[in-house]
Amino acid sequence: DTGVSQDPRHKITKRGQNVTFRCDPISEHNRLYWYRQTLGQGPEFLTYFQNEAQLEKSRLLSDRFSAERPKGSFSTLEIQRTEQGDSAMYLCASSLAGQGPSINDYGYTFGSGTRLTVV
Amino acid sequence: SQQGEEDPQALSIQEGENATMNCSYKTSINNLQWYRQNSGRGLVHLILIRSNEREKHSGRLRVTLDTSKKSSSLLITASRAADTASYFCATDPGTYKYIFGTGTRLKVLA
Numbered sequence: 647d648t649g650v651s652q653d654p655r656h657k658i659t660k661r662g663q664n665v666t667f668r669c670d671p672i673s674e675h676n677r678l679y680w681y682r683q684t685l686g687q688g689p690e691f692l693t694y695f696q697n698e699a700q701l702e703k704s705r706l707l708s709d710r711f712s713a714e715r716p717k718g719s720f721s722t723l724e725i726q727r728t729e730q731g732d733s734a735m736y737l738c739a740s741s742l743a744g745q746g747p748s749i750n751d752y753g754y755t756f757g758s759g760t761r762l763t764v765v
Numbered sequence: 766s767q768q769g770e771e772d773p774q775a776l777s778i779q780e781g782e783n784a785t786m787n788c789s790y791k792t793s794i795n796n797l798q799w800y801r802q803n804s805g806r807g808l809v810h811l812i813l814i815r816s817n818e819r820e821k822h823s824g825r826l827r828v829t830l831d832t833s834k835k836s837s838s839l840l841i842t843a844s845r846a847a848d849t850a851s852y853f854c855a856t857d858p859g860t861y862k863y864i865f866g867t868g869t870r871l872k873v874l875a
Contacts, residue, residue, distance in 0.1 A: 650807075652807075677861075679862060681865075686868075687867060687868070688769075688853050688865035688866050688867050688868050689808070689853070689865045690865070691862050691863075691864065694861060694862055696861075701861065702861065702862070735805075737807055737808070739807075739808075753798045753800070753810035753813060753855075753863070754808070754810060754863065755810070756800075756807035756808045756809070757807050758806055758807045759805075759806070759807050761805070
């Protein structure tokens with residue numbers, strides 16, 4: 647499979663529970679991004695990794711959120727003590743980029759997302 | 766926060782007609798991209814236009830960029846029912862990440 651895989655596709659959880667999502671990027675891509683998308687809105691940046699280093703976190707990422715990318719391969723996004731406001735689609739994307747800020751000509755390759763519903 | 770705003774928010778056209786959607790953004794950019802998202806799915810990259818380009822074509826897609834007005838447009842010619850989706854612009858302001866707009870929901874009626 648040469649695409650970006652996200653697991654699970656759907657997650658329903660009770661408020662207060664912890665959840666963890668996984669993203670497997672395209673193997674040769676060195677950058678990995680997490681975005682959150684609510685209904686009717688565009689994706690909002692959460693965090694990104696260059697290889698295994700987490701280089702930026704959005705203010706949207708409260709201390710209940712943590713992301714890791716061990717060994718620069720797959721990534722996990724964990725939400726602790728979920729709240730109803732966390733209900734959203736969580737999108738992972740990867741890209742191959744150089745050392746500078748700009749991303750390559752081919753943009754992101756997105757996964758299909760994990761839809762989280764907190765009840 | 767979102768940098769771009771698409772206009773219109775929703776567009777409904779007949780199959781075979783052209784669809785035009787616009788994107789306005791706030792800061793200077795290195796490039797601008799357009800993505801398509803089918804309902805409940807991830808986004809698919811359509812086309813990139815660099816800040817020193819004014820127009821770019823890819824199949825039935827035509828993108829223009831006016832950096833003086835901080836705006837871009839996406840034209841889909843001879844639309845098909847399969848073009849029904851949400852379309853997002855995304856800007857690269859040189860901060861290692863893309864910033865997405867609010868999207869245009871396009872419905873093409875057969």
